[in-house]
Amino acid sequence: MQIISSVIKRLCFFFAIALLFGNVHATPAANGDMLENYRQTFKNSAYPIKYIFVDANGENRNRACCSSDVPKKIYMVNISAKESSNFLYSPEINRLIKQDFEITIENKSVISTPRTDYLVLTMSRPHEYNPKSVHCAAGMGEDRAYLIAITESDVKVLNRNFFNCAGSYRMIHDNGQPGYEIRDYQKGTDQAQSVLYLLQDGKLIRKENGPYKEEP
Numbered sequence: 001m002q003i004i005s006s007v008i009k010r011l012c013f014f015f016a017i018a019l020l021f022g023n024v025h026a027t028p029a030a031n032g033d034m035l036e037n038y039r040q041t042f043k044n045s046a047y048p049i050k051y052i053f054v055d056a057n058g059e060n061r062n063r064a065c066c067s068s069d070v071p072k073k074i075y076m077v078n079i080s081a082k083e084s085s086n087f088l089y090s091p092e093i094n095r096l097i098k099q100d101f102e103i104t105i106e107n108k109s110v111i112s113t114p115r116t117d118y119l120v121l122t123m124s125r126p127h128e129y130n131p132k133s134v135h136c137a138a139g140m141g142e143d144r145a146y147l148i149a150i151t152e153s154d155v156k157v158l159n160r161n162f163f164n165c166a167g168s169y170r171m172i173h174d175n176g177q178p179g180y181e182i183r184d185y186q187k188g189t190d191q192a193q194s195v196l197y198l199l200q201d202g203k204l205i206r207k208e209n210g211p212y213k214e215e216p
Helices: 002-024 032-041 091-098
Strands: 029-031 051-055 074-078 084-086 102-112 117-125 142-150 155-159 168-174 177-184 193-200 203-211
Touching: 029 032, 032 084, 051 102, 074 084, 074 091, 091 102, 091 155, 102 168, 102 177, 168 193, 177 203
Parallel strands: none
Antiparallel strands: 029 084, 051 074, 102 117, 117 142, 142 155, 168 177, 177 193, 193 203
């Protein structure tokens, strides 16, 4: 009996330590009041704002994102949630911030499914920050766009070269399916090519689509 009692005490001890460790390193979250404050801040935006950058204290960092003097961790948070919303951390996005990329969350690009949101991040920095980078033209900086997927607990980069240089995207609906159309110059031709990313069965499917046509 003494042996069993000793084992139980040890298990309780390790369980308590695990809980303490988990609490110390727990990911912060926004409560209902904080979310409502965020929504009031952005209520007059040209289009609905769903995701913003915040620091660990919940201070909005959209206008200061990003440079090497920002706090150690920057998170994304879904401000459309009703009661609470986890702060979502991406080591890769933080590395870009620390490398002096200015990052914009393209909230107008959000495509929502019951489990996942898809959206575009655009980013740029002066060419002199990385002389080895490929810049689009003389005097221009280094530009990138990422396609990311967001769940309740995770941020995943789906495409690190969504478009660049003279490329761009626009939102489309094809036979009722939402998606993106990319104006793509990556094939080395003067004629821009069209690439589609269409939502099918909850996933974005990439399709070649011939020459890019400007909207009338």
